[in-house]
Amino acid sequence: MFMLGFPLAITAQNPFIHNQFAADPTARVFNNRVYVYPSHDIVPPEGARKDWFCMGDYHVFSSENLTDWVDHGVILDQKDVQWGNPQGFSMWAPDCVEKNGKYYFYFPNGQKIGRGFGIGVATANRPEGPFTCEPEPIKGVSGIDPCVLMDTDGQSYIYWSGMGIRGAKLKSNMLEVDGELQTMTMPQRQGGNGQQGPAPTFTVAGQQMEGLPDGFKEGPFVFRRGDWYYLTFPWVRGDTSNGANPTETLAYAMSKNPLGPWDFKGIIMAEHANHCWTNHHSILEFKGQWYIFYHHNDYSPRDDKRRSPCIDKISFRPDGTIVEVKPTLRGVGVSAATSRIDVDRYSIASSDVANDIIDSLNGFRGLYATLPSKSSWLTYNDVDFSGLHTGAYLSVCVKAAANTALVLREGNAKGKVIARVPVTVISQMGNFRRDMSGHWLTLTAPLEYVPKGVTNLCVTSEGDGLSIDWLKFKNRPDYFVPITSPTARPDDQGFIRRWMLLEPIDNPEANSNLIFSYAYLQEHLANKSNLPKPMPAMPKDGQKVKIGKQSLAWHAMESGTYNVRLFRFADLLQKATYRVCFWAVTTIDCPEDIPNVRLAAGSNGASMWWIEPAEGRTSENDNPVLILDSDRRMVADDGMSARLTLKKGRNIIRCAVVNGPGLSDFCVRFIDEKGNPVTNYEIKN
Amino acid sequence: MKNLRTIILFAFHCTLLTATAQIGAPYIHDPSTIVECDGKYFTFGTGGGGLISDDGWTWRSGGVRPGGGAAPDAMKIGDRYLVIYGATGGGLFGNHNGRILTMWNKSLDPQSPDFKYTDAIEVASSDGMEDCDAIDPSLLLDPTTGRLWASYGTYWGSIRLIELDPKTAERVQGNVEQDIAIDCEASALIYRDGWYYLLGTHGTCCDGVNSTYNIVVGRSKSVTGPYLDNVGRDMLKGGGRMVLSAGDRVTGPGHFGRTVIDEGVEIMSCHYEADFDMGGRSVLGIRPLLWKNGWPYAGERFHDGTFEIESERRGYSLELGVDFVRIAQERQNFRRVDPNEPVKPVPNQQLADVVSTWPTGEIAIRCSDYMFRPHQHWTITAVPEAGGYLGGPYFKITIAGTERALAATQDLELTSVPQYNGSDEQLWRIEQLTDGTYRLMPKRIPGQKEINTKYVIYSAGDSTPTLAEYDFNSDNSKWNLKRR
Numbered sequence A: 001m002f003m004l005g006f007p008l009a010i011t012a013q014n015p016f017i018h019n020q021f022a023a024d025p026t027a028r029v030f031n032n033r034v035y036v037y038p039s040h041d042i043v044p045p046e047g048a049r050k051d052w053f054c055m056g057d058y059h060v061f062s063s064e065n066l067t068d069w070v071d072h073g074v075i076l077d078q079k080d081v082q083w084g085n086p087q088g089f090s091m092w093a094p095d096c097v098e099k100n101g102k103y104y105f106y107f108p109n110g111q112k113i114g115r116g117f118g119i120g121v122a123t124a125n126r127p128e129g130p131f132t133c134e135p136e137p138i139k140g141v142s143g144i145d146p147c148v149l150m151d152t153d154g155q156s157y158i159y160w161s162g163m164g165i166r167g168a169k170l171k172s173n174m175l176e177v178d179g180e181l182q183t184m185t186m187p188q189r190q191g192g193n194g195q196q197g198p199a200p201t202f203t204v205a206g207q208q209m210e211g212l213p214d215g216f217k218e219g220p221f222v223f224r225r226g227d228w229y230y231l232t233f234p235w236v237r238g239d240t241s242n243g244a245n246p247t248e249t250l251a252y253a254m255s256k257n258p259l260g261p262w263d264f265k266g267i268i269m270a271e272h273a274n275h276c277w278t279n280h281h282s283i284l285e286f287k288g289q290w291y292i293f294y295h296h297n298d299y300s301p302r303d304d305k306r307r308s309p310c311i312d313k314i315s316f317r318p319d320g321t322i323v324e325v326k327p328t329l330r331g332v333g334v335s336a337a338t339s340r341i342d343v344d345r346y347s348i349a350s351s352d353v354a355n356d357i358i359d360s361l362n363g364f365r366g367l368y369a370t371l372p373s374k375s376s377w378l379t380y381n382d383v384d385f386s387g388l389h390t391g392a393y394l395s396v397c398v399k400a401a402a403n404t405a406l407v408l409r410e411g412n413a414k415g416k417v418i419a420r421v422p423v424t425v426i427s428q429m430g431n432f433r434r435d436m437s438g439h440w441l442t443l444t445a446p447l448e449y450v451p452k453g454v455t456n457l458c459v460t461s462e463g464d465g466l467s468i469d470w471l472k473f474k475n476r477p478d479y480f481v482p483i484t485s486p487t488a489r490p491d492d493q494g495f496i497r498r499w500m501l502l503e504p505i506d507n508p509e510a511n512s513n514l515i516f517s518y519a520y521l522q523e524h525l526a527n528k529s530n531l532p533k534p535m536p537a538m539p540k541d542g543q544k545v546k547i548g549k550q551s552l553a554w555h556a557m558e559s560g561t562y563n564v565r566l567f568r569f570a571d572l573l574q575k576a577t578y579r580v581c582f583w584a585v586t587t588i589d590c591p592e593d594i595p596n597v598r599l600a601a602g603s604n605g606a607s608m609w610w611i612e613p614a615e616g617r618t619s620e621n622d623n624p625v626l627i628l629d630s631d632r633r634m635v636a637d638d639g640m641s642a643r644l645t646l647k648k649g650r651n652i653i654r655c656a657v658v659n660g661p662g663l664s665d666f667c668v669r670f671i672d673e674k675g676n677p678v679t680n681y682e683i684k685n
Numbered sequence B: 001m002k003n004l005r006t007i008i009l010f011a012f013h014c015t016l017l018t019a020t021a022q023i024g025a026p027y028i029h030d031p032s033t034i035v036e037c038d039g040k041y042f043t044f045g046t047g048g049g050g051l052i053s054d055d056g057w058t059w060r061s062g063g064v065r066p067g068g069g070a071a072p073d074a075m076k077i078g079d080r081y082l083v084i085y086g087a088t089g090g091g092l093f094g095n096h097n098g099r100i101l102t103m104w105n106k107s108l109d110p111q112s113p114d115f116k117y118t119d120a121i122e123v124a125s126s127d128g129m130e131d132c133d134a135i136d137p138s139l140l141l142d143p144t145t146g147r148l149w150a151s152y153g154t155y156w157g158s159i160r161l162i163e164l165d166p167k168t169a170e171r172v173q174g175n176v177e178q179d180i181a182i183d184c185e186a187s188a189l190i191y192r193d194g195w196y197y198l199l200g201t202h203g204t205c206c207d208g209v210n211s212t213y214n215i216v217v218g219r220s221k222s223v224t225g226p227y228l229d230n231v232g233r234d235m236l237k238g239g240g241r242m243v244l245s246a247g248d249r250v251t252g253p254g255h256f257g258r259t260v261i262d263e264g265v266e267i268m269s270c271h272y273e274a275d276f277d278m279g280g281r282s283v284l285g286i287r288p289l290l291w292k293n294g295w296p297y298a299g300e301r302f303h304d305g306t307f308e309i310e311s312e313r314r315g316y317s318l319e320l321g322v323d324f325v326r327i328a329q330e331r332q333n334f335r336r337v338d339p340n341e342p343v344k345p346v347p348n349q350q351l352a353d354v355v356s357t358w359p360t361g362e363i364a365i366r367c368s369d370y371m372f373r374p375h376q377h378w379t380i381t382a383v384p385e386a387g388g389y390l391g392g393p394y395f396k397i398t399i400a401g402t403e404r405a406l407a408a409t410q411d412l413e414l415t416s417v418p419q420y421n422g423s424d425e426q427l428w429r430i431e432q433l434t435d436g437t438y439r440l441m442p443k444r445i446p447g448q449k450e451i452n453t454k455y456v457i458y459s460a461g462d463s464t465p466t467l468a469e470y471d472f473n474s475d476n477s478k479w480n481l482k483r484r
Helices: A518-526 A566-572 B351-357
Strands: A023-030 A033-039 A057-063 A070-077 A095-099 A102-110 A117-124 A144-150 A156-161 A165-170 A182-185 A201-204 A221-225 A228-235 A249-255 A263-269 A282-286 A289-296 A308-313 A354-357 A367-371 A377-384 A393-399 A404-410 A417-423 A426-429 A432-435 A441-446 A454-461 A466-474 A498-502 A544-547 A550-559 A580-590 A594-604 A607-613 A626-628 A644-646 A649-659 A665-671 A682-684 B035-037 B040-044 B049-053 B058-064 B070-077 B080-086 B097-105 B121-127 B138-141 B148-152 B158-164 B178-182 B185-192 B195-202 B214-220 B241-244 B250-262 B265-275 B281-292 B295-298 B305-311 B317-320 B363-368 B378-382 B395-399 B405-408 B414-417 B427-432 B438-442 B455-459 B465-469 B479-483
Touching: A023 A095, A023 A282, A023 A289, A023 A308, A033 A095, A070 A102, A070 A117, A095 A144, A102 A144, A117 A144, A144 A221, A156 A221, A221 A282, A263 A289, A367 A377, A367 A454, A393 A404, A393 A417, A404 A466, A417 A441, A441 B097, A441 B121, A454 A466, A518 A649, A566 A580, A566 A649, A566 A665, A594 A607, A594 A626, A594 A649, A649 A665, B035 B070, B040 B058, B040 B070, B070 B138, B080 B138, B097 B148, B121 B148, B121 B158, B148 B185, B158 B185, B178 B195, B185 B250, B195 B250, B214 B250, B214 B295, B241 B265, B250 B281, B281 B427, B363 B465, B414 B465, B438 B479
Parallel strands: B138 B185, B241 B295
Antiparallel strands: A023 A033, A033 A057, A057 A070, A095 A102, A102 A117, A144 A156, A156 A165, A182 A201, A221 A228, A228 A249, A249 A263, A282 A289, A289 A308, A354 A367, A367 A466, A377 A454, A393 A441, A393 A466, A404 A417, A404 A454, A426 A432, A498 A550, A498 A580, A544 A550, A580 A649, A580 A682, A594 A644, A594 A665, A607 A626, A607 A649, B035 B040, B040 B049, B049 B058, B070 B080, B080 B097, B097 B121, B138 B148, B148 B158, B158 B178, B185 B195, B195 B214, B214 B241, B250 B265, B265 B281, B281 B295, B305 B317, B305 B378, B305 B479, B317 B363, B363 B414, B378 B395, B395 B405, B395 B427, B405 B414, B427 B438, B438 B455, B455 B465
């Protein structure tokens, strides 16, 4: 499916939109994708009321897995609504439904003339638009928070909030309410401003929904499950006397009829713990699971008019009633191990774990969790490890006041250790003292154990406390690729990628590449004091040699790149990478004598190169064909042998590369007189 | 840069002035591109501080850049200055966890009331396991697109390219870093005439007089590469064409920065790992930046000496307007040359042979055929105490062996005065242009209040030099200095 939109870098947790505020999330399934149509809270611009809701346009977001979300951008702006106030910033909770391949987007907006809200319709051929706005709002629907129910018999209903919650049948054109309009008198407000004169009248469609409890209600969302219709709505249940200001719950009523009367059943979600005044929701079934979408002011803790959307699972009892939902930080969906996992959105945690916002001026930088002591822990459920390759490692973003360690386990605080991350914030090297206490640090660690499939993670602090923002598992590049054929050819540019590599030989004196003078190489490499003994003409994969006190194995390796990453070879084997000497050997099989070619090599650090016949080294071919001495970097075609002839049949190419503190590698090919690569031979090992 | 990255800047009073290095206390490592702010010049280095110069020639410590770490860069965007730096040490503590941060300031001058850095924002990082060390950043504001790019990295892996928002200096949303080179560090990106150039520092740093640091370049038609060298080798395979290496008693040039002074007048800044004349310290270097066949290369540091000043217009030589004094010669009829007679070299005409024939007062200046005569030989000598301009000191220009000095006149002509007296109209700013020629500019036109940055020695006619507005597109503005 072609998708016009921007993938959001962070995958879902609660809240699941991270780059902007988004409230009143109405979620719908179209074409096996979930589309979320929220209202779009913004920080009020100059001239707008600072402490009030401010929404001037709508975005739509979609996902195929409730984890990876795409922002399709603005689908409707207040300037595009002919009947609306272009500077009203009153584009409140919308809805969108599909009928016969057409998408109907219902939205409230302040009127251009007069007071109060109308509800408009915009239509499109695709769920993400472009939408075309009808020139007039729906007649007789005066209020906010439209919701449309598409019943199984083809009849559609619209519900909205305006002097209580009302519902009405929609005509089949989806643009008009079916039935007579009634004339009503505007109710007098208690404690009004004492205006005199007759109360104004207006026309209204549909009917009041009966059977709902007293107390402030808005945001109706009606859905059908089996034979039951559910009218769900934000509801203030608390005592408002004596100036108290209780906040909204999500509540519901059930009926066998789409327009009631309704049987009130109670609470779906209790009031937000932090006094975020509003909540507003939608409920849907997706791939066999029911979900509730709602909002909370996670990224704006000091201003509850800027809200962000969340998802949790919701379930029903056999009698159809709803099990109360406890909002989670974790949300829903499976997180790929290789995605950024915001573990401050934990599933459960020890009671001392606390959450805080990273940057109070920019909530979109997210939150972090603090594990204050050695016994603190948090778990994060449903992480998929199937995308991890051999050699993957852990990356964590943490801060600490003192040196400590983070341990990541599988399952729970006593689970198997996946990785240990030393959090060293204060260190000393000679006269240089580094104090990174209180700074966010991105740290890495190799994995001791790689879980399989989908599992739960547990973060523990093994020393003093620490704070964590996120973690992710990172695959390494394909430095080496599996060997799948008995022979290989040089690559298009002539580079030889298949080698037998010997595990690194310790060379403790090589603190710096500067020591690798010609004389040094002669002594340590050419004169064989560092040579594997006995040097096999062509070693076999797994064959071991003893060098000094080290017992080292040869490994058949094929490089994924033109250069052979010796450092990464050692690193993969968890061997020493610095202050070492590497040996590499390969055989090439030439169909005929190839005269007048040069061996062209580059290496980091210094290197020596030999070409030998298949029988192995003799005194005649003991002289290297090329020496790259001193502090070398791996530059392709850095040094060349004198012109030489590759003999018909087997030739052994052998090299030694010494490394001090570098990211050691080499590249080698044969080139002809004109500098073109030689490729007419096979590599056999 | 490997291992030891932190260079400690000493407040140091330098009494030994040489005319060829930057003077004052120009001690720095990894200088950022030189930026002008409120009439002063600024460059920041590894560690935290930076250098300030009032004239571009005499440098002192005193720049302020918080955040520590290695190798910053700076540039002006709109009315603000953007500073980018690596907050970490490049393996200093045995790891390659790097962080690149950006911050803004309305001024670079710590004395300015506007001087206040914004909070630094992280725009890139390396996690210690990947083939990258996120330090040594540099900036490029693409003049063709207005897009802002940064390169960073060291030998430890690749040089990477990222895009920043030029309004906020935050990372562009969704931008993925891209490898553009290996085998270098302290990289820099520049754009010129349809080409993007990636400069890198190759070789070994931090080994004093034995450091082999050198500056190489590759170029691309696209900012994202591939950057190829002069033999077509990708910088991702270690390619790079030399821009500047050791020589002239300095070793280890590194950390390129380009500053355009005027059309056709460019300089490159760098540091030398060791200046032999400055006790082997790491100092700021400024060289003319020349361009040939679409490739940049460093011009020579200008040294005192005696020169022919030859017009690019006609090839005539700047000379005193005195009578030509013939050299007496025993002429032989070429048909009667005796091949056995020993050859007797003809001596050069000497100053003493002719000086008595010259007027003693002011002598006019003209151009004529170069005949290597005393009235055509000019000794150019730095006058460090007279201050300077970006990259060089003012010079006096005198007839070799005399104190007769070239001078500007109030009515924008040239003359020579019998005795150099150090006045501004006798001091000359000498800059090598991007094509290798020079422009010569009097420090001040008599009667004018401001330091002169407009008028240069100019060929009004083949034989008639004057002072006129500098125009890079006219050979009349250009001169060749030929050492004699």
